[in-house]
Amino acid sequence: MPTTESASRTVAGLASELGLSVLRLRRRLSLEQHPGNPLSLSQMTVLGTLYRHGEMTLGDLAAHERVQPPSMTRTVGVLGAGGYVRRHQSSTDGRVQLITITERGISTLLADRKRRDAWLTQALIHLTADERSILRAAAPILDRLANDD
Amino acid sequence: MPTTESASRTVAGLASELGLSVLRLRRRLSLEQHPGNPLSLSQMTVLGTLYRHGEMTLGDLAAHERVQPPSMTRTVGVLGAGGYVRRHQSSTDGRVQLITITERGISTLLADRKRRDAWLTQALIHLTADERSILRAAAPILDRLANDD
DNA sequence: TATTGTTATACTCTATAACTATA
DNA sequence: TATAGTTATAGAGTATAACAATA
Numbered sequence: 001m002p003t004t005e006s007a008s009r010t011v012a013g014l015a016s017e018l019g020l021s022v023l024r025l026r027r028r029l030s031l032e033q034h035p036g037n038p039l040s041l042s043q044m045t046v047l048g049t050l051y052r053h054g055e056m057t058l059g060d061l062a063a064h065e066r067v068q069p070p071s072m073t074r075t076v077g078v079l080g081a082g083g084y085v086r087r088h089q090s091s092t093d094g095r096v097q098l099i100t101i102t103e104r105g106i107s108t109l110l111a112d113r114k115r116r117d118a119w120l121t122q123a124l125i126h127l128t129a130d131e132r133s134i135l136r137a138a139a140p141i142l143d144r145l146a147n148d149d
Numbered sequence: 150m151p152t153t154e155s156a157s158r159t160v161a162g163l164a165s166e167l168g169l170s171v172l173r174l175r176r177r178l179s180l181e182q183h184p185g186n187p188l189s190l191s192q193m194t195v196l197g198t199l200y201r202h203g204e205m206t207l208g209d210l211a212a213h214e215r216v217q218p219p220s221m222t223r224t225v226g227v228l229g230a231g232g233y234v235r236r237h238q239s240s241t242d243g244r245v246q247l248i249t250i251t252e253r254g255i256s257t258l259l260a261d262r263k264r265r266d267a268w269l270t271q272a273l274i275h276l277t278a279d280e281r282s283i284l285r286a287a288a289p290i291l292d293r294l295a296n297d298d
Numbered sequence: 299t300a301t302t303g304t305t306a307t308a309c310t311c312t313a314t315a316a317c318t319a320t321a
Numbered sequence: 322t323a324t325a326g327t328t329a330t331a332g333a334g335t336a337t338a339a340c341a342a343t344a
Contacts, residue, residue, distance in 0.1 A: 017288045019178050019269060020197060023190050024295035026175040027335090028215055029168050041172050042311065048169060059325060066177055071312055073327055095320045095325040113165045120164035123294050131290050132163065138287035139166045141280050145272050146173035176312090191334065208302060220335055222304060244302040244343045 022142075029120065039084070039112055046075055047084060047109040050101040057090075058097045066146070084108060171291075178269065188233070188261055195224055196233060196258040199250040206239075207246045215295070233257060 029041060039047070042065075049064055050056060056064070062072035076099055079085040084105035090096035101109070124132055178190065188196070191214075198213055199205060205213070211221035225248055228234045233254035239245035250258070273281055 017292075018284060019190065020194055021288050021291040021295065022171055022175045022178060023194055024215065025291050026171050028295050029171060040310075041168065045169055045172055057325080062326095066173065067311085068313060069326060070314085070328080074311085077327095093321070093325085097326065120168060120294070121160050124160050124164055127290065132160065134283060134286045135167060135290060136163055137283045139163065139170050141276065141284060142167075142170040142174050145269070146170065146177045189333075206302085211303095216334085217336060218303060219305080219337085223334085226304095242302085242344070246303065 038082070039079075039108065043075060043079060043084075044109065044112060046072075046079065047101055047105050050085065050099060051106060051109055055098050055100045058087075058099060061099060064147075079105070187231070188228075188257065192224060192228060192233075193258065193261060195221075195228065196250055196254050199234060199248060200255060200258055204247050204249045207236075207248060210248060213296075228254070 045065060046061065049061065053064075058072055058076060059069060061076070062069045065072065067075075076085060076087065076097075080087055083102060085099050086102050087097050087099050090098055124135070127135075195210065195214060198210065202213075207221055207225060208218060210225070211218045214221065216224075225234060225236065225246075229236055232251060234248050235251050236246050236248050239247055273284070276284075
């Protein structure tokens, strides 16, 4: 029976193990973080992206989040209905919808993050400082893997 | 506007960034790895767990994968219909369903992993050796975060 | 009664295809 | 014609509630 350690010695093995780890952790994150949070993890990433990048078109937002436009239309629709984002047409191109995060979106994002990260923070506290350093170094690499073309 | 680097300096910030990174990478993995693969990432993790642990009850499998029993009933049903796993009642407890991976399940698991990991492997190749080392060290830590209580 | 697993049902996130409005 | 976004529809994966069978 292969173990994480032995399988990770090759690049392909690392890819495989990383995929499984990411899936399981993601599942746990979206379950464990939910109670009491008004927004899903997906919705929060959209708010986070808008918070960082400022005004974006719906298409750019979809591309950044790696979802298809109809999916983003829906997500933005829900966020807009809740008052977390605002949309307005571009003055130079009537087809384009520009999306911005509202004050309410920002405060919700920050508050939600706090609550949402509670258990992961708790879990991280139980790691050694070295292990946290590894994760701190790994996070941006994971992000690049998710976003690079 | 916060950046990944600045936000990660605190434990809570690390938790937040890690959560976002994991979500995005997971989304990309399940999209990019799909074409040509008969099994979903979720189904594969079940096969992987059975491959490692050998015979398991449906309940233990659900607990290990962190899903509710009805979800696992469905997943195992699909895998059983495809001939990837076999189920038989416990001889000592008529309520218990014991699940094992079949030869077909094993060969499919190994073959699927190869194809499924193709793009991630490709992405990993573009990293530096140091970056790969970080991920190699991070994978088991992520797994512990996902599985520890 | 308590436990294991199943059935019935519903929700979230995502996709593709077809469409509208604008360029 | 081509592009930006929407509407309609569907599928995968998950959940909760209620149930059946067994302990």
